[in-house]
Amino acid sequence: MKRRDFLKYLGSGIVGTGVGLAFGKVTKPPGAKLIPYLIPPEDVIPGVATWYASLCTQCSAGCGILVKVMEGRAKKIEGNPLHPVNKGRLCARGNAALQALYNPDRIKGPMKRTGERGSGKYKEISWNEAVSILGRNLSELDKNGATEGLYVLTSTLRGHLNTLIREFMSSYGSPNYMQYELFQHRNLIYANRVSMGLDAIPHYDIANTRYLLSFGADFSSTWLSPVNLSHGYGEMRQGGARRRGVLVQVEPRLSLTGANADEWVPVRPGTEGVLALSIAHEIVAGGYYKGADASSWKELLSGFSPEHAARVTEVDAGRIHHIAKEFVKTRPSLAIGGDNLSAYRDGLSCLVAVNILNHLAGNIGRKGGVVPNPAGLLKGRTGTELRKDRITALAKSALEGDVKTLIVYNTNPVFTTPAGVKLERALRNVPFIASLSSFMDETTAMADLILPSHTSLEDWGDDFAEPSTGVRVATLMQPAVSPVFDTRGAGDIFISLAKALGGKVGERLNYKGFPEYLKESWRKIYANNKEVAAGALTFDGFWNRLLEHGGWWQTEEPRHKPRSVSVRRVKAHIPTSPSEFEGDEGRYPLYLVTYPHAGYLDGRGANLPWLQEMPDPMTAVVWGSWVEINPKTARKLGIKQGDLVTVESPYGGIDLPAFLYEGIRPDTVAVPIGQGHRLYGRYAEKRGVNPIEILPVAEDKRSGELALNSTRVRLERKGADGKLVKMGVRTEELGRGIVQTITPEEFERIAGKEEA
Amino acid sequence: MDTIKKLVLCAVIAVVTFGIGYKVSDAYFGNRTPAQPIEFSHKIHAGDNQIPCMYCHSYAERSRVSGVPNVKRCIGCHSVIKPDSPEIQKLKNYWENKEPIPWVKVYNLPDHVYFPHKRHIKAGLECQMCHGDVQSMDRITRVSSLKMGWCLSCHTRKKVKNGRDCWTCHI
């Protein structure tokens, strides 16, 4: 090798090493930073979790939660073990509340509309400006003497935020404070009122019942208070030495609860009321009912012989008789009704029929039956307002120009009302809409002003769970983390609005903020209520314990006060014939059953990726919607699993993939509610379809509730690829003994040996 | 042809040596004594004034992290002690602007390592065993390699229960 060459190589070697060294120095990640606290928060140890007791607001059950916080960030939500409603348990939606807090699609600060309404063009403004804009608007209304033109629409609020808004409205001078949610269980309250004179939802003591007859109530996934009732279910099944409870589910589409039932009664849609009364008929006819008014019951129920009911409901007369016998013979027993049942046009009547069953079997006011809750700590909304709080009424007022200003909080009526209500058009007619939503949903997109509110993990609040568990329960909500974005609590917004308005409203709501209002209100409860105050010397001590425990609740066993249902009361409310359905039977041969999805409920959970990727409990479908069709029907129509199918009602059609499902009647199809958002963030947008769009504007004849199960549909195959994505390929066990079972008889034999 | 060959050879040599250089840089020339935003001297605090470690790094006994003292704690003493020194002025600036001090981490472990200070303190280890003779350092220097072998040599020597089990430090 030549010397020159050698030098060249040597040179390149040296340059290479040098560059490598330098590159290594440069590219090495800069040392991580150690950021100290400026002032250490109390009781926070970095690396060790702090737990805050709070309230879950993902549905209206009112479960108590513990939020795990590390270094100022919420990490995990768990059930509060002391809380009587959920007993330390938590459902999927509650777990996913974290993703509402940290959702990337949250509105990051107050905004003013700049483009046309619905165009989605907004400008960021400051909070002062935002509040003053709304304040000016309201002052103007006040000046014009049109204070009644202010409408406030919220979700079902039961705590002091409700009281605050109520006070705000009354001092401002508007009676138009409305609460709307798709699943409000108002039929249930109304039915209890007309049948038992109970203006509330009672506690259904599933845990202690031995025979549970459920009419459509899917308490395992969404109905009322799913965690509480599921816990009860677990207790009922294997709660120790007691006899294992039996569950009979009456519904046209096998829900998650139905899947766990010992017996499924696939009744014809709309005839559940008749079936219930027929069972009642058998109870009375069999002489099992010993009440003094047995003969008048007999008379009332005379038209509901099993033979007659069998023709209508397509359930064998023998089976009806058998259920009736089991229902009265097994002690204690319990009948519940909900979801499907309350969503018919005579849903209220059907629920009345269920109450009649409970009465005839003597289940009301006893352990393992219907346990009425004691009066709450707070006077909340009463049943008398039921008919007024209708979304259709709001739409009508808006169309007529009565609504001058609308404030919407925590509810998305544009998404959850049938297209026939024309709510969107009505809202266009409202001169000024302010939304307090933290998410750009379909209703918020109509707003002129957006004042994003906190999510439940950043806010103060409280709740008085209904149904409770036969005891008085109050749950306190406290911020677990400081606000992620520039948002404010809904209560704070109303208080600052009151300040901006001044005058009477300002006087009435003269508080520093919502936390102060909340604390003062609780001071009143503490002062007025001996039971609450018991065991605490001072209010501050009580308040601290409240924050520590996450609320206050009675600890003693519920007292059981029997109540009765009288013939006189229910006479006008019992279902006489099957529920009515829109659509001609020839043209639209199939019943449509819509039901809340276990994750999204009425659509509010659809923006949480955990829930989107959570397989649906029954179908295991993820990231989309589907229509459940019986394989027999599908075969007739040439539809295969996953095909794109048009579901057409007299009010419109939707395209969605088919899911062949043995657990549905051949004359019925079912579509879950919750998907099909036009807006609502990256995880929810343009995913699946919203079946509410094709529903008629049908209301319960008696209560005025929207009837979701009120139309017939027809199916048409549209194409091959419906893009159905589901977990799990095969659902046959192929004799591999994967889920092993034993028969009830065998279980009875070994039950004595089992240790628990 | 010949030139091309030479060029190729040169390139190959350059690439190989580049790799060596990079690796060497990583292993031996990493900055073990980084400059800090405030020239805080452990020598003065822990050495001359005999302030116990746990007074400032108060979480070490209770948590897996030892923690750095909050600014309030610094200012608590320094509002009285030597308030006019230029370094203390820096501290004051941070305090008045309500900014935390961006200390540079000297002992940095990857995320997949679970290292609890608490357990090591409770086992009776001196801070100096891993952090060196801190009380004589003006600026903190990393004295340990923090490599897995370094951890294990001690775990083996001290016969730590399950001390060589992967799960003890990982996941």
Added chain:
Amino acid sequence: MANKITYREINQDIIGFMTNTGIWYYIVLGFMALGALALFFAPWAYQIYTGQGVTGLNVPIFWGVYLVNFVFWVGVAHAGTLISAMLFITKTPWRRSIARGAETMTFFALILVTLFIFIHMGRPWNFYWSFPYPNQRLLWTNFQSPLMFDVFAIGTYFTSSAIFLYFGMIPDLAALKHHTTGWRKWLYTTLSLGWRGTDRQWHVQGKATMFFSSFIMPLVVSVHSIVSWDFALSVVPGYSKTIFAPYFVTGALLSGFAGVVLMLTLLRWFFPFVRKYVTEYHYDSIGKMILLLSLVWSYCTIMEILTGLYANTSEEMESLKYKILTDPYMQLFALMMFSNTILPLVLMIKKVRITPVIMFFICIFVMVGMWLERYLIIPNALSRKFLPWMWYDYFPSWVELSITAGAFMFFIAMFMASIKIFPVFSLFELKEDAGIPMEKPHGEG
């Protein structure tokens, strides 16, 4: 045999082939090399950068086409060992002119085998963790794992076949250095390690070859047995079969011989001088070998199915049903049986065995069939594991298919480049075949 061939002719043929390269050869070689770059290395780089998600793998089909290719190339590598070792020991005469080519194939196939292990890994940059080396972190490898067996089996196989290949080549390299100039001369001089052709050297070379042959011989059986245990040691229905070791070994030899036939036939077609050394006699012998192996393989296949049927458990039956009775694997299974069992039966006819064209096409079918055999075992069995809820289907993604195709091009490119540098026929063994010459040759032998 071609008695009339002289030493000089042999030298001229081989050296001429190695030194005179036509433009088409370069074009084809370049095409293959570029193809390897574009279809093999580029997608692999993409996969390393993005993650294994670019493949068609999923839960529970974690082993896909890469493992198929891995087993396939181990199989192709097998003929080399068998021919050079086992047939050497049994002194089978027809091995001489084909042994070097087969050994070269073995070597390059094993390079692909190694690459496919890395391609298949989720974090290939940590591959060295699978070697047992002492380290400060007190980490060790799991000798219980069949994959660890693989590391040793493939490692041993690679080393020994490389040594064997090189060792056998030394006399040739020494011969070549006298006939070449420039870098070749320098290369051959260096590599021939001062071979002078003395009696002693020949003696030692013969002994050593014998020794290595005996040493390598167990590898013929063991390597692929061990590869089969990757599957057989699991509990997966369709994997967990006792017959897998002989089944895989037979299949490997079958595909190996088919590979040798393909290689030889292509050489014969494009380089007419090869026809002097690879004659009908060779085709006849290899044909018989393929026929025999095909019969044994068919027996194993049928036994594998029969044991499944005999067990008659839901797991086994579903696994079989998926493989044999489900679209599109039904068709693939039929094609496999046709290529590996039915078609080779025509090799019973001598006329067929000695017709290179027919042999060529039969062997293409055998290769395809053997690839399918691995495909029908590896991802297919995983598609039907124990819990029907998790059953899933697998289809390779474009990355996997591209790498599979690219691997063939890479192999051909390596082989083509190699045979221009190192003799593809063993000079001295050809000369042995040619017999003791009457006149003194010009070249040294």
Added chain:
Amino acid sequence: MSKIVKKVKERLRDFRRPGYYKEFEYNWTMVIDLDKCNGCEACVVACHAENNLPIVGKDECSKSRAFNWIRIERYVEGEFPNVKVKFIPIMCQHCNSAPCELGCPVYATYHNQDGLNVQVYNRCVGTFTCATYCPYDVRRFNWFTYKWPEPLDQQLNPDVTVREMGVMEKCTFCIQRIRVAKDRAKDENRKVRDGEVVPACVQSCPTGALVFGDRNDPKSRVAKLAKSPRRFRLLEGLNTDPSVIYLKRVMKKSGSKKHGEHG
């Protein structure tokens, strides 16, 4: 002679299973009462929240690459109207004789001193062997490096490693919670109490179908439940000796006729 054989066998066993402790200090066990489980999926989401599991999206879900350390399998029998649906939550069974542990060439998965089947992420090279060998299909692979959009990443649990591309993962029985409990127990110089360790799935389960504890403690709930005559283990015929014990569901035989017809 037989003594020597025994000794050699013992030695071989030790060698075969380093890290396999002859006597576990704890024997963490989960009991799942299928008669209580109603398939509500709360456990699935709780697991996602606790263990930093990524969300992969619709396309990846359609390729069967969703991350579920615990999943609920549904098996449907019969035709309308005699349909029987059965649920079974399946997570890593923490087999005491685990096929996966046999497969891993680098000991990235091994048995630890608590009888847990542990996956060491930073040792994993991604050979897929463990997942292939696993009869329960519970292992999940990081096909890509999954990223959370801001500020969803603020939720990530600092006690659990965020896994990178190319690494296998699976249910750990919430090992980080076990660690916290053991740490606390060590401070107080006692053993971990029954009910002190509650994995995320067990914690959230609304029906109380899942119970977790130490089977070595005869007074623990799991030890008692594990003796139930309803006990069985998943795919017991494979002899993997799982640490997850199921209790049989009580249900009528499918095909048995409707009650009413017989009165």
